[in-house]
Amino acid sequence: MSELVRRDPRKAWIARNRLHPQHLEVLAELGGGAVASEWMGPNGVMRRNPHAVGFIGPNGIRRIDRSGAQQAAQAPGRSVEAKDARRHVAIDAPAFMVAVVPDMAGGRLSSHDRDLLGLARQLADADPAQPGAVVAIVFGEHKETAFGEAGIDRLIHLEGERFSGYLPELSVATLQGVDREMAPRYWLLPDSSVGGELGRRLAARLGERPAAQVWQVEADAESATGWRCTARGAAGRNDITRSLPRIVLALAECADPISETRHAAEPINLSHGLPDVLGRIEDMGEVAVDPASVSLAEAEFILSAGNGVKDWDSYHHAAEVLGATKGASRVAVDDGFMPRDRQVGATGTWVSARVYVAVGISGAIQHLQGIQSCDKVVAVNLDEGCDMVKRADLAVIGDASAVLAALVKRVEQYRAEQQENRDAA
Amino acid sequence: MPHDVSNTSAKATTPGGLNVAVLVSIGRHPLTARTRRADQDARAVEMALTLQSASVSLLHAGQQDSENEEAIRGYLGMGIDSVNLIEQKPQADVIPALAKALRASAAQLVLTGTRAETGEASGITPYLLAEALGWPIITGLAAVEKIEQGTAVVLQALPRGKRRRLRIRLPAIATVDSSAPPARQSAFGPAKRGELAIHLEPSAIDEALGAWHIQPARKRPKRLKIVKASSARDRFKAAAAKADGGGGQTLTDVTPEQGAEAIFKLLKEEGVLR
Ligand SMILES: Cc1cc2nc3c(=O)[nH]c(=O)nc-3n(C[C@H](O)[C@H](O)[C@H](O)COP(=O)(O)OP(=O)(O)OC[C@H]3O[C@@H](n4cnc5c(N)ncnc54)[C@H](O)[C@@H]3O)c2cc1C
Secondary structure (H helix, E strand, O other), X not given: OOOOOOOOHHHHHHHHOOOOOOHHHHHHHHOOOOOOOEEEXXXXXXXXXXXXXXXXXXXXOEEOOOOOOOHHHOOOOOOOOOXXXXXXXXXXXXXXXXXXXXXXXXXXXXXXXHHHHHHHHHXXXXXXXXXXXXXXXXXXXXXXXXXXXXXXXXXXXXXXXXXXXXXXXXXXXXHHHHHHHHOOOEEEEEOOHHHHHHHHHHHHHHOOOOEEEEEEEEEOOOOOOOEEEEEEEOOOOEEEEEEOOOEEEEOOOOOOOOOOEEEOOEEOXXXXXXXXXXXXXXXXXXXXXXXXXXXXXXXXXXXXXXXXXXXXXXXHHXXXXXXXXXXXXXXXXXXXXXXXXXXXXXXXXXXXOOEEEEEOOOOOHHHHHHOOOOOEEEEEEOXXXXXXXXXXXXXXXXXXXXXXXXXXXXXXXXXXHHHHHHHHO | OOOOHHHHHHHHOOOOOEEEEEEOOEEEOOOOOOEEEOHHHHHHHHXXXXXXXXXXXXXXXXXXXXXXXXXXXXXXXXXXXXXXXXEOOOOEEOHHHHHHHHHHOOOOEEEXXXXXXXXXXXXXXXXXXXXXXXXXXXXXXXXXXXXXXXXXXXXXXXXXXXXXXXXXXXXXXXEEOOOOOOOOOOOHHHHHHOEEEEEEOOOEEOOHHXXXXXXXXXXXXXXXXXXXXXXXXXXXXXXXXXOOOOOOEEEOOOOHHHHHHHHHHHHHHHOOOO
C-alpha cells in the first residue's frame, strides 16, 4: 500500500462542518468505514455510539477531539508501528577504501570507535559520484552485532587461537598485509591506549608520518589530499593544522557517529594468508591485581552500596568474592560506613566502569551524574519506581542482603566448578 | 627515597650488568609553561635507577641553550653523573641521530616517555627508533620483574589499573607512561655538578614542519545532544524525559536466587568475573 495519504479537500471540509447534511456520512467514510457515531433514531431521538467517537492517535491511544478539527485529518488504516527509517546503503564498487581498526573494548564498538567510523564515513562519502567503502579490521572475539549500523561496509574479522591475547607484532603484520592488498586511502585508528599503540606501530612500519591526537577534519581544497586536520600538539597546548596524512590517530568526538544510514558490513577475507611473524614479545597473561588498590575512577567493575545496605560485613564480603572495586553513595559515606574516597557522584568520583552494580541506591541526580559513562548498570533495590531502576540495564527488585547473599553463593559455586574443570584438565 | 650519586656510578662499572639507556626530552610545565624535566621521561629515569645492577645512561638530542640545559640538569639531579647530549638544530628530525647513537652504545634496554611535552608530541619517536633499529617495543612499562638470558619479564600497565606480564627479547625499547612510579625529586647540587657530554651530529631538517600551521590550542566545541526524532511528540519526550535506561530489564517478584542468577549472567557476559 502506498504510504502517501490522499486527502479529499471537499470531504475534509464537510467533515469540519457539523451542520452539513452529509457530515455524518462523510465522517463515517473518513473513519475507515466505521459506524457513524451519531444518527437520528427512528422516533426522532438522537442516538450515539460512543465507541465510534474519536480516532486512534499515533501512540495507539484513542483520542477524542471535540472541536471536530482533527476528525478530518485522521488517516484511515495508517500503520502506527515505529519503522526503522534508516536508509540502507550498499557500496558495491567502491572507488577507494578507508580502513578503520576499532578498539573493541570489551568486545563491542566503543563510543570512540563509533565517532571514528563517523569520520571514516565523512571521508568515504565526500564525493557521491565516487563513494569509498569503510573497511573495519577486528581482531579477536567480539560481541558486537551492529557493525552495519555504525557505518561499516566491509568487515575483516581475524579470529581464532592465533589472535587471542596481546599480539602487537602479528597485528601490525596483518595490517601491513591488508595495506598491501587493499591499499586503503586512509587508515583511521582511535588514539587510545590500544589503538594509539597499534596505529603508531603501523605508521612506523609503513613509513608514513601519522597525525596523532586529531580532533577535527575538514575539507580543504588547497591541501594536497583535499582534507585538512587539526591535531593537538605539545601535550595539548598547541593545535597543529596540516593536510590530512594517510594514517590518522583521532581523539574521541572527532566526528559524529552514524545514525541515519545502515551499511552492509559484509564479511570479507584476506586473499593472502596470514603472515608468519617471529614473536619477540610473548604475552604471559594478565596479572591479578587487588581490586581495592584500583582507583575508583579507573575501576572496571564497581559494587556500590547506598543507604539500602544494612549488613555491611556481607557487602564487603560480596565485593571481595566478586572481585569488584567498592563504591558508595553519599549517604553511606556520610553515615560513616564507607571512606570518603569511595563516594561516587557529583561531589565524589566520576566513574567509568563497564559494569556498575548499585545496591540500595535510590539514584539521586547527584549520584547518577557520576555514573553517566558506565556501560552496564545493575540495580538492586526494594523500590521499583526509583530512578536507579530506570537508569539500570538490569534491575532486581528485592532485599539487598538477600540478593547479595544469593549472588555470593552463585559466584562461589561458579568458582568451584571452574576449579574442578582446571583440576580435571 | 634515599639515593646517592656514588652508588649509581658504582653500578655503571659493574660488569655483566644491564645497560639501560633513557631518552630524555625537554618538558614544559602545564601551567607556568616553564621548561622542566618531562614528567614521563623522569619516570623512565626513575624506573631505570631502581633496576638492579643496571648501568644507566641518559641521551638527549636537541638544541643546546641555557633554558634547555636547565631542564636537562633536572635529570642529572636525580643522581646521574652525565647526560649525552647530541646537538641538533631546532627544526631537526632527531630520529637518525638517536638511532645512530643507540646503535653505537651497548644499550640493551631503552626507556622513553610515551609522548613529549613540546613540539609535535605525536609519541611516534620510540616506534620509529624501534623500526630503525629492528628492536621490539612495548608500551606502558610498569615494572621490570627480571632479566634473564637475553629476555626481560616485565609488567605492562593496561587501562583500568590492570597489569599484563610480557616477556620480551632484548635489546628492546619500552615506553613509560604516567602509571609508572613517580620520579624522585631532583636535587640541586648533583644537578649543578653533573656533566653534559656534548656530541655534534649533522641535523636532518624536518621539512614537513614548515607547511604546518601551529597555534595555541583552541577549546574543543562541546558536543550537543542532538535529538533525531520524526515527530514533535518524540522530540518533546526526549527533551522533557528524565534519564531512563531505555530497554532496561526489571525483575520484580523474583526470589533472590533468580535475581542473583540474572546478575551473575550479566557479569559473566561482560567478562568482569575472573
Ligand atoms: C550538593 C549535593 C551534592 C551531592 N553529591 C552527591 C554525590 O556526589 N554522590 C551521591 O551519591 N550523593 C550525593 N548527594 C546526595 C544525593 O542527593 C542523595 O541524597 C544520595 O545519593 C542518596 O543516597 P542513597 O541512594 O544511598 O540513599 P537513599 O536515597 O536513602 O536510597 C536508599 C535506597 O535503598 C533502597 N533500599 C532500602 N532498603 C533496602 C533493602 N533492604 N534492600 C534493597 N534496597 C533497599 C530504597 O528503596 C532506596 O531506593 C548530593 C547532594 C547534594 C545536595
